[in-house]
Amino acid sequence: MQPVLNIDDIKRVEVGLTREGVSVSELMHRAGCAVAQEVLELGARKAVVFCGMGNNGGDGWVCAEALLSRGVNVQVVTPIEPDQLSGDLARQVAQSAVRAGVPTVMGPSREEVKQALDGADAVVDCMLGTGFHGAVRTPFDIWIECINASGARVVAVDVPSGLSAQSGLAEGDCVIADMTVTMIALKPGLLADTGRDACGVIVVAPLAEQTERLVVEADPVAWRTDLADYLDVVSEPSSAQDKFSRGSVLVVGGSGRFPGAPIMAARAAARAGAGYVTLAVPSTIVATVQAHLLEIPVVGLPCDAEGVLTADAAEKVVALAKHNSAALIGPGMRVAAGVNALLRSDVPLVVDADGLNCLARLTENNITEFPDLTRRDAPLILTPHRRELGRLVGRADNPPVSLEDQLECAREVVWSDGGSEIVVVAKASATACVGVDQAVMPKPGPASLATAGSGDVLAGMMASYLAQSHGECADLPLMCALVCEVHGYAGSLAAEAFGTRGVMAGDLIDRIGLAADVVEEHALVPDEGGAEA
The missing domain is CATH 3.40.50.10260 (YjeF N-terminal domain)
Incomplete structure (x- = not known):
């Protein structure tokens, strides 16, 4: 690095x-x-x-x-x-x-x-x-x-x-x-x-x-990765696998207004290698969501007439999470149902999008004053963009505007938590995966990633890699950086197919597997042109 x-x-x-x-x-x-x-x-x-x-x-x-x-x-x-x-x-x-x-x-x-x-x-x-x-x-x-x-x-x-x-x-x-x-x-x-x-x-x-x-x-202040650095978090290819050994992911999210976000996150989790993915959404949009997902089971959660999860969804979310290797909560969700309950569980967890906004509301826009909320034994990955990060640290009206500022805010979160199992993936034109001991910066992706839904895809991928590690990753910030690197390379492949301005988030999903193969192969064999990835 x-x-x-x-x-x-x-x-x-x-x-x-x-x-x-x-x-x-x-x-x-x-x-x-x-x-x-x-x-x-x-x-x-x-x-x-x-x-x-x-x-x-x-x-x-x-x-x-x-x-x-x-x-x-x-x-x-x-x-x-x-x-x-x-x-x-x-x-x-x-x-x-x-x-x-x-x-x-x-x-x-x-x-x-x-x-x-x-x-x-x-x-x-x-x-x-x-x-x-x-x-x-x-x-x-x-x-x-x-x-x-x-x-x-x-x-x-x-x-x-x-x-x-x-x-x-x-x-x-x-x-x-x-x-x-x-x-x-x-x-x-x-x-x-x-x-x-x-x-x-x-x-x-x-x-x-x-x-x-x-x-x-x-x-x-940070470490910029080379592909060879990922060797410690890339598994050697093996044919002795089944869908259970590859980990299972629960994705929780969606609303009547935003049914697409959890669909993209769930598909991304599957494309990133999880053996089994379950999607839990408000019951009113189950039929809509199922029409877009053939391989992924969809579970309905209690909600109101507008398709917004209600408080009694939390108990069912926790029950579902217990049967999975990792969970993701937040994409398209609009409300806080289940976030607090999942934080208290022992399932490895990714919190994204409205899940992060939920954390901001639960902590009165100052998560650093509520360390017990995020302190847990199981891994916790937060994936805020700069505005979400600002809301988490009491800077809703003055969010980070630079990498320097972004690193400082992310460190406020992880250092206030005090545990070793939390990583803030601070997203921007350059992303930093900030843990307690160090901040790791993957090679940034192309401008084509600056499109709605790209973050939902990344969150699904994060949950997938977390599930495949079964919560025992030796270097969580480095694993997060690897996921960002794969996400970025998928963006490059999509840009080759659709042009820099023509990429939509869904275009990334079908290229995740190809991108992962290239990045991980070059990490394992860095002398064969890894720098080009």
């Missing part, structure tokens, strides 16, 4: 490296040379390096001198003369590059920037760096517009200029890079929200042999 560090922690690692004998000057030279190597591998013949006035700009001057020494036609665009740079180290490397013969364009007009970019096949963005936040000021806003319009391949250093490396948000335009070479470790802002579009391929340059140890000691 790849560690993800907050910006403040990155700074502490840099300090740690200097204490171990790797000077700031050496770090800058290694960073600039690492970027130059990536530009050379792109086959660039003419490169333009845009330098800012800090250490990020210093990396750029080092890069430019290294490219010149390798025969690349390179020039630096700078807002001020190298001699005027305030930072001693940035000024020294800039002066060195000028002495080596690197041509410069100083304080250019918009037209001069366009002329510099004319014919360039590579642009190196070293303008603002990881310390940037807020709005981009002149001249960098003009440079960003010109770079994005140039058509050249763009390599960003540490973070695309204009993007917050911490939040992943941009107040205005930011550089849209083909590649981002980030130093020491991944940062949250590179992995979510605007960062997903802006960063392109992300390459991590560790800069020193001590980096890996110091990064781990810095206590990463």
